[in-house]
Amino acid sequence: MNRRSFVKKVLNGSIAGSLYLVWPMGSGSLEILEQIPEQIPGIRDKEYDILNQEFAFIVDITRCIGCGSCCVADKREYNVPDGNFRTWVERYVKGFSDKIYVDSPNGGLQGYQHPRTDIEEKIRDTFFVPKLCNMCKEAPCVQVCPVGATFTSPDGFVLVDEKRCVGCAYCIQACPYSVRFIHPDKKTVEKCTWCYQRVRKGLLPACVEVCPTGARKFGSMKDETSEVYKILKGPGVLTVLKKEMGTFPALYYKGARREVI
Incomplete structure (x- = not known):
């Protein structure tokens, strides 16, 4: 289903309970993470295992x-x-x-x-x-995303997979800190990522x-x-x-x- 068709069906209510429909992080989101090496040079030249940091x-x-x-x-x-x-x-x-x-x-x-x-x-x-962005551990934006475009990475960063994002703006409404916006050209959600x-x-x-x-x-x-x-x-x-x-x-x-x- 293309993006325009999906959003239209959501707004028309033909996709029931869309606010509670959360898809698991799929291959699209994993592309964002697959470049992470097991060990990376850390802040101030220390060795960091990024997946074991908080x-x-x-x-x-x-x-x-x-x-x-x-x-x-x-x-x-x-x-x-x-x-x-x-x-x-x-x-x-x-x-x-x-x-x-x-x-x-x-x-x-x-x-x-x-x-x-x-x-x-x-x-x-x-x-x-x-x-x-507050990088919430219990992120409302993750909970309401109907397509799993907003997700929490294994190392605790709340990120957006723009390939999945349909621009429905549910996450924008759910964020208590108003840190998200729709990119005027891409028509997908953007926010601070703490320079992931x-x-x-x-x-x-x-x-x-x-x-x-x-x-x-x-x-x-x-x-x-x-x-x-x-x-x-x-x-x-x-x-x-x-x-x-x-x-x-x-x-x-x-x-x-x-x-x-």
Whole structure:
């Protein structure tokens, strides 16, 4: 069944219970994984067995300056179409009335070089919050995909097989973090993958590599020498977004305020 015919049947209700129809990961999805060697050079020149790692991403809000370097790197790495973002940066402005003003002009791609002029009250504080895929262990997007195009790899990455994707957008609706979009030309779903193709080669995600303040951290929670492991085991409060959703994200925020959580 071609993509257009399938979507039409879903929308017409002729495919019963389509929201709960989940196909197992097939040969199409396996093509994405078959290039993974048993051993790959790891982050910081250590040997990693990628299938036995448990990766995590940490965003330190107290370090983010809203420069937009991460967004630029991501756009160049994946040729992200204008108006869409795999990762973006939001600006939070807090007034003395405790009211929060949030904006993200062009996803923060050009940075935040100028203050907001549309806020009449005095400003108490301003901070920046990068957003990206949360790589949920209990990913709603995986559960609702009717064709198995969205799947979790053996090493815990939530990925999309564009050869299977029919563009039904169920996963977009199911994602609590709004990190997915339909590619305007391909008509399939795209999202942040934590630079999976780079990680399996032992490289850092592009956004982590270019961050000038070290606000983005990536590594294995099983490697006691990794920076991520030390942060997670060390002092300080780390949290996840929308914990009440029960998605168990692998993306942690350091210094996150109640306005963000």
